[in-house]
Amino acid sequence: MQETKVVLNKDWTFKACDEQDWKNAVVPGFVHTDLLKNGLIQDPFYGTNEKLVQWIDKKDWEYKTTFQVADEIRSEEHVDLIFHGLDTYADVYLNGIPILSADNMFRVWDVNVKTILKAVDNELRIVFRSPIQEDLPKLEELGYQLPAANDQSEVGGLSQKRVSIFARKAPYHYGWDWGPRFVTSGIWRDIELRAWSEDYIADAYIHQNKVSESVATLTAVLEVNVDQAGPRVIRIETDGGEWTKEASLPAGESKVSVDFELESPKLWWSRGLGEPHMYTFKVQLLDTTGSRAKAERQIKTGIRSIRLVQEADEYGTSFYFELNGVPVFAKGANHIPNDSFITEVTYERYRHEIESAALANMNMLRVWGGGIYEQDVFYDLCDEYGILVWQDFMFACSMYPGDEAFLASVRHEAIDNMKRLRNHPSIALWCGNNEMDSAWAHYNENGGWGWKKDFTQEQREKIWADYEAIFHHLLPEVIEELVPGADYWPSSPIVSISNDINQHATTSSVTGDVHYWGVWHNAEPFENYNLQLGRFMSEYGFQSFPEHKSVLRYAEPLDLELTSDVMMAHQKNGDGNRLIKEYMDMYMTEPKDFPSFLYMSQVLQADAMKVAIEAHRRNRPFVMGTLYWQMNDTWPVASWAGMDYYGNWKALHYYAKRSFADEMISIDDTKPGRVDLYLLSDVLQPLEGNISIRIADFDGTLHEVQTHLVSIAGNTTGLVLSLDREQLLRGRDEQRTVMIVELVRKGEVIDSQKHYFVPFKDMKLTKAQIEITEVEGSEGTKFHLKTSVLAKQVWLDSNQEGIFSDNFFDLIPGETKEVSFFARRGGEQAFELANPGELKIRSMSDFIKETQVQK
């Protein structure tokens, strides 16, 4: 007899507790989204509207629905209500009877309601107490303010009172340096009625003890619940095998496991290394005749071995992921939630993000600790596209309380989420928190973000002990229990756990991971990306603005000025605009108007990230991972994201696609007088080919051609040519000379790079005329581009939503560049070859001031 599940997402209404009128509500959802859908507030992302909705989090809200329950369900022995996500302080009543008081948005709550349910007109009512009113007294009681660097309490009208740390609720709801403050309440995941009799499988996990190409040694770990004690047959089935085991189960809840071996498993690989093959395992409890399934569960997982290799090497201690025995250079970005109101993120939006990651040649995303443990669909898509996941627990840039109730809540939260996520082969690492170790810097009096200075010695010890209780004890214990052997890293970044001054991260180190923010927050030059290196660069970043069309979705033409209220409201990093301007002065020339500034800010960001990504890759194997900050946005804003809130790829995303290519050339001119050519490879096959070098004038005149046979082993980086700068130039005008480097294998160009001999601001640019023709027979989906003179960062801009096969690239006369357009579509693939409609083609010479363009 299988269990029955009914999702209770219909006929919900809501109101403020101190009001009378019930309005329609959408579940899953939030108070903010329901108010908006009822026309009771204006779009909180528009203009300066964020400020207008801060009253919402000071109030209590209630939701209710009525539902009928079929007799078949009511007659089952066990009938539970499962709450998969309540945000956050929620009192739940069924038919007037209190059944649950919830206090952690990340937990799953399971309540037996068998005796309370009626056949008709069951009333489910949930009162959400204001997370602000709830937590203010906790601050009073504690007597001091724990650090919460990104909690924008002022925006919320709470002056310096930062209460976010008391709530087990998504930290970014309280504001961040890219995010608005919307402290939500609501039913944010499904509520489900679940009924069963006799036997039930509550949870099933396929633990992978040892995996090789010849055999996978696995253990199915089942949590079962049976009414009658006695013998059962446990049966497991998947493609390529079937296993059974007899077990005698006690009545009630118990745990049972089955060891089994899968011969010649098809392994799960990350993108670039192989297919991300998934298996479906059917797990059943049968009666002893072996013929009747009393309970069943299906699990999807991929078979792979993954480990974080931290071993002494010639530099210090390594820090890299090994997948099925192969060292993986991690390429990707930090992921934040795709919306302030996560229930608004459709399946299509998730697929768009993960497919965009795969298309940009990424193989890892970090689910950063200031957001949420992502929705199932996020991990399903990472499994499907071969994107590894660095999974933080949800703690970031703050210090948290350590009382018993808080710790118990965190333990439950960790258990619930690890059980939910542990079958995903994409998850490579569990990480305790974001930047807490380095910000507090317990063992370094003058280190960190200066937080310790506000506390007495006794308070400091208490705060640190509370930190250690969670991140050095509780979380690793839960991991050892639920995913034995999985890797855990207490905080990103740290050097290693040494319990002394050497524990805390620095901007470059020979062990551990690094967040390097000297470029950006400290206004250091891009070139420093070549110098500040660690074993794994888990964060670094540079801001830019969304494109003009995107800005016009939250601002009026009159607001299009950097210091307008609206533009300031959509720049959450206090120094952001100043830094962009400073760097623009350093590396570029002046934009001719505001839309040009937006475009140039994107190019500037992309240039910075190219320097960083390629420096990291060239320094393999010292560096074995590069994740830029940040993949995406939660709302339309100036930020470090490579894709804007609406999913438009910024220049950075196109640049990342090129700089993350699995096989490519990278050019390094940081050594005086030299131009060094590296080959970078992340695939297993050796890389062999010809490098052709052309030296040309910006007008296309070809000066010189050279070819060289080059090769490197697979999955490595190698310096293949070191050229003398002066010999390449031979006295030609360095301000209008370009070097085109192509890597050709068996007649096919597999990469092409351009190198310039002076910084962008010293180049003699003239106005480029770009000619576009449709590729015959392509029905307007493919184009050929040619130019009159060097065109920098050619931008194809369509009025349709979608992406180009390439964009923001340089073009020189004599070259024909083929580009295709892919429209954004729902279906099994996020993008589909299509006609882009109206196209605009511009390049840098259209955006800089006329006076800076040579006649």
Ligand code: BMA
């Ligand atoms: C890092 C992140 C975020 C932040 C970003 C930009 O510290 O972990 O907290 O948004 O830098 O400042």
